Amino acid sequence: AITESESGSAACFAPEFVLGLVEVNTPPVYTLFDLEHEYARNLELAVRAARSLGLRLYPLGTYPLPLEPAVREGLDYRIQVSTVGPERFVDAGRCAGTHLHLELQAGTVDAGVGISAAASGAAREEVLNIYNLATALDPALVVLTRSCPYFEGRATGLAVRTVHYRGNAFFGWQGVYTDLPQVGALLPYADDAEHLIKQQFDRYEAWLAAMDRAGVERRYFAEAGGDVLRPAWNPVRLNRKGTLELRGMDSNYPDVTLAACAMVLGAADRVRRDGLEVVPDEGVNCFELTGDVLRVPDFGRLGGELLYAAVTGGVNDETMATYLDSLLDLAGEDERLAGIRDHRNTTGVYPTTEAGILEDYYSGSGFLSDDEGLRLVLGACGELEDQVFRLGHSQHQEGEPADVT
Template sequence: MRTVGVEEELLVVDPSGRPVPLGPDALEVAARRGEGENVEQHDRAEREDEPANESTAAHLVPELKAQQLELGTDVCRSLAEVDAELRHWRRRADSAARAVGARVAALATSPLPVEPVPTEGERYARMLDVFGATAREMLICGCHVHVSVADDEEGVAVLNRIRGWLPVLTAMTANSPFWQGADTGYASYRSQAWRRWPSAGPIDVVADAAAYHRLVDDVLATDTVLDTGMVYFDARLSEKWPTVEVRTADVVLHVEDAVTLAGLVRALVETAARDAEAGTPPPGMSTEVLRLAGWRAARSGLTGDLIHPLTGRPAPARSVLAALLDHVRPALADAGDAQRVAEGLATLVGRGTGSELQRRVHRETGDLAAVVRAAVALTAGETPAASRATG
């Protein structure tokens, strides 16, 4: 059974719904409780390119902006464990934020206008200096899923075979329609903002692990990104863990949707590894078409057409989700995840993505602060004040 872990970035907000730079203060509380790292510890670990806590992946840590914090689950072997871990660490993150007068919200962008405040630390300061407005304005929250692989050769074989499905994951997790107080017209504006980083996006099929590492070395040799941590491929080999890391998802409002995402990513990895072992070549979708597929997914989420990974042509989002489920069904069945993931996708399609929920609350209330309040409640596992917000 392949192990899986999830990282979520969360906004730290005040009672008015505005992001506030209290993430480092909340993390000091968490560090005193033995639940996370403070800014100084995390900065040192990032600069030394090693896990700050080698015994476990579970942690609460800083992010680029002081209006954020990040949680990470322990290494999990079942989706029930992923569910329990996410709920536990969301509660602990919210408890730490409450201790300093704030809350956390699983929103991929802030609905309300905000001036991002950088987190202190040598590495973050270098990012601000090198990348200017891109780094200054970047206040976005994603969800990253790690799945174990046997070695780098298997990992690269997996990367080559899952790339066409990654935009579908963006569509199903879309949770960022608003930016600086306005509706962007996108379901996942986070993914559009993210592409401003020079190393972000899909990569070509690579021959083997040696070719992948040459590609990373070539990226670093340009002296454009600071280190391997800034090699922001849509999916990559983790530098810190023996995993493939999939990075295309928005952070989602409902824990159940994050669990569904984790199940699908694990099944994609397992399916790709089996295809590689059987000698099935990677699908032939070009990187240029993949970029277009990512844009289409970000624009409409599950409410319009997506680019079908098997044809390269537009198709209704529901049919593409059905194709994804068919593609990974044997791997899901072998992991015991088939029913849970199928039901999770059905619930998601029926309820709508976080982006749809945010717009629905805004239509009903005319108040972006109400959108944030609903998100805070859902992040904490509570029922929003307006029950209609749950869809």
């Protein structure tokens, strides 16, 4: 009732596949200022609606204590549970992420094939470069948005949500998509638009084959509205809404989420504005700009050394720090990014929510008691509410949008 009466529509909220999660959305916007405004408004509505029901919202990527999520009824959910396996899929209900959509030229995305045959050459070039940029950004988003270090009451020293949601058989990370990397892992860079289209069909066929192995009839997938783009839970994916969707970030405090968005939008704007070609290169370890060519680490290094550094050592890994330095140089100036740079210059490392929690809650054993876990949860709920209030207040004080270029 609160959301309907005050926003005019409940479209900014949606149920997730488990009862304990709620999706908070924002409408399409043109600037980071507008994103902050819509995000602050919808978060405030969500916090107030929860309070009216005697609830509070916990904002981080994993719940720190043991949790048995209750899955909603729905054909699509049943297909996923049966195909992935309930013992693996349950971890998806213990993880929460933040997704950022980058608009592509109208008519570029076709849910039947991935990239529309009618898309212009310029549109195909844009989607290729933005897709490859988003792929190269993945380790940065993993490391900068590391949130809760605890999972089921235990700290492992890893990026918890990434491990338990994405998984990785090579590194021994047991997650939802460990055995189905085609549908859940970061996919390689695309050589051209045709290669990107092929990736969509290869993933689609991999999902149908997984359904076959699990004894799930393919007709159910069609009945649930399945298409070529549907079986995609990768960190970077084409979305039928006509966007490129980045899904690798932990759910987090608003300040962290908006800083990560500023970084992504700054880099994407640079690629578009300057007409940069994004080129994977075996000879580089970070983002290197020469003329109109942006060289990024090749996929072997990106999905190997850099991803491993992001998930293990995190901001304390010097390889990762150098990679982040180069990315922030690319993204340009922004007030939120300036705060990240200042922290790096002052302390020698980039800030994360995870680091702050470990300062207050880490024990030598790595285990979290129920009492400490509940204290962590309530503290995170309070910090979310405080940041939502501050963000909303600052929005009311702003007369004109800030320059985000």
